[in-house]
Amino acid sequence: MSFLDYLLGTKKKSASVARERLQIILAHERAGRGGPDYLPALQQELIAVISKYVSVGQDDIKVSLERQDDYDVLEVNIVLPEGAKR
Amino acid sequence: MSFLDYLLGTKKKSASVARERLQIILAHERAGRGGPDYLPALQQELIAVISKYVSVGQDDIKVSLERQDDYDVLEVNIVLPEGAKR
Numbered sequence: 066m067s068f069l070d071y072l073l074g075t076k077k078k079s080a081s082v083a084r085e086r087l088q089i090i091l092a093h094e095r096a097g098r099g100g101p102d103y104l105p106a107l108q109q110e111l112i113a114v115i116s117k118y119v120s121v122g123q124d125d126i127k128v129s130l131e132r133q134d135d136y137d138v139l140e141v142n143i144v145l146p147e148g149a150k151r
Numbered sequence: 152m153s154f155l156d157y158l159l160g161t162k163k164k165s166a167s168v169a170r171e172r173l174q175i176i177l178a179h180e181r182a183g184r185g186g187p188d189y190l191p192a193l194q195q196e197l198i199a200v201i202s203k204y205v206s207v208g209q210d211d212i213k214v215s216l217e218r219q220d221d222y223d224v225l226e227v228n229i230v231l232p233e234g235a236k237r
Binding site for chain 1: 152153154155157158159161169170171172173174175176177178179180181182183189192193196197200201203204205217219220221222224226231233
């Protein structure tokens with residue numbers, strides 16, 4: 066199943082108002098223990114890059130970090146205000 | 152189902168060698184027709200940001216862009232060379 070199928074599947078249930086949204090997912094599969102955790106720093110930089118394209122307020126950004134087995138998954142969900150383009 | 156469950160589900164089938172990987176997914180849900188398509192430019196900048204954290208060669212990066220309904224999904228898969236940290 067492709068990510069798009071997964072996304073369309075999860076979206077159909079939520080009858081949310083049609084708003085422009087941007088979802089960024091960063092999945093880091095580690096090959097072994099240890100190694101620096103650069104996801105938090107990377108997250109800040111990714112949001113900074115995105116803010117160059119769309120004007121986004123801190124309240125529009127939801128961040129979640131999940132860890133399981135060898136995976137760290139960082140998910141950033143941004144609801145874009147109407148007419149948010151730069 | 153969370154993205155992590157989706158990811159773990161897809162990974163179990165592929166008995167690939169344990170390599171460090173980074174997967175970036177950018178899902179843009181448009182609220183209507185038109186509007187500039189900034190994903191390609193955003194993609195270049197995201198890869199540039201990531202290259203600041205891990206040394207990545209062009210051959211290690213696979214990019215795919217899918218479009219369906221109101222969604223554009225950009226997927227960047229990076230296999231990190233051993234000892235790739237900066």
